[in-house]
Amino acid sequence: MQDQKTVVVIGSGIVGLSCAFFARRAGYRVRVIDPNINDRRASFGNAGILAVCETLPLANPALLRQLPSLLLSRDSPLHVRWRYLPALAPWLVQFARSSARGPSLRSALALNSILQTALDAHAELATACSAVEFLAPTGWIKAYQSEEAFGSQSAERAALADWGVAMQSLSRADVNELAPGFEGVFAKATLFPDCQQVKNPGRYIARIQGACVEHGVEFIEDTVRHFHFADDRVTRVQATERVIEGDIFVIACGAWSKRLAADIGERVPLDTERGYHVMLDTRNRMLLRSPLFWHEKSVVFSQLDYGLRMTSSVEFAGLNAPPRYQNIDRTLSVIKGIAPALAELPVESRWLGFRPSMPDSVPVIGRSAHQPNCFLAFGHGHLGLTLGPQTGRLIAQAIRGARTDIDLAPFSSSRFASRSSSDATVV
């Protein structure tokens, strides 16, 4: 047992909790600091999909070509608050570079390596935390209103097939069966049968937190402001209300990680892709057996154990701008006109969350190059729920100095510094 050493985890979303759980299991004393322990930001409000099929990064040559029209069109799934553009510019530059063929392929390789073991890590964590009841082998569906739209995605399907991703084509009748609340809407779909669903992400992570407490993890409600150093090492963190000592520190505060990472010398191009959800009261009706991406509307529907959740795509406006619910409201009202079964469902709540996004779609996982007793675990973008437990397992292995399940070099924070700008010419 390593009880003499204390690991301080900053952030208690799915990533921080997973780091805490696996570090505790490895024998360390563990403290978790978060000002919002019962309101875990992105990890609460996501669509709940364990999307292990998503090997292709968002930063890819095809999306880069579409970016100008996506940024300018009013009906686009991508919204930018123009005032935020100067702050976003460095991220966009890195996104453009990462979208070239070579870097995009490297990102796919990295994602593929970590996605292979993501479900196994969920199973291990959920079993140990008595949270298995929240995991459902639903698969996930990408659905298309027209055959043409389905055909337009054939290159993506071919690329996924090359990566070994399992897929099944669904006819109109097949989709109707899996998505009874959307009967008649979709002409065609692809089912990714290996994906799973977390039926209630908020309760799932609350259960993991409860298990951490049972295993002796200490939770401290506070906000970390900066690090203290002695002899060139981090020795404690300064939080708003107190100073917290530790031997090893893990930065796992999602979209808020950039400033703390900078405090230890890590310059990471992290930004946030904001995303919204609305919860619809289904009145106990089964409308959807598998979570579903509606291609034409660029929204995801997910039937949770307490209602139907619709999540939107992406808004760039930083961490401080107030929510703007009008885009998701407008999309929902158009959808209610197309899918009559949804028309009568009342909206229960609306929510804004912050995806912690790296421009190459690959999270930062591993030991800091600047502070050897600090570890980085953030930037999981659209896949943080999927990858949180595996990230925690990897961080615990890295802290122990053990061989990690996968090579962490592609997840290093310094990968942007070492990338040549000539990569950008191969688009």
Ligand SMILES: Cc1cc2nc3c(=O)[nH]c(=O)nc-3n(C[C@H](O)[C@H](O)[C@H](O)COP(=O)(O)OP(=O)(O)OC[C@H]3O[C@@H](n4cnc5c(N)ncnc54)[C@H](O)[C@@H]3O)c2cc1C
């Ligand atoms: C609309 C939407 C849908 C999504 N759907 C999916 C999906 O279906 N599948 C999937 O895999 N992923 C999905 N995601 C992404 C996923 O939710 C995130 O990637 C993931 O939750 C990030 O987890 P995290 O622990 O890194 O961050 P968070 O859950 O945001 O947690 C970070 C924590 O750090 C704390 N913190 C911040 N600053 C400090 C500080 N200074 N000191 C202490 N604590 C601090 C915060 O209070 C917060 O609790 C979705 C995201 C959104 C927004």
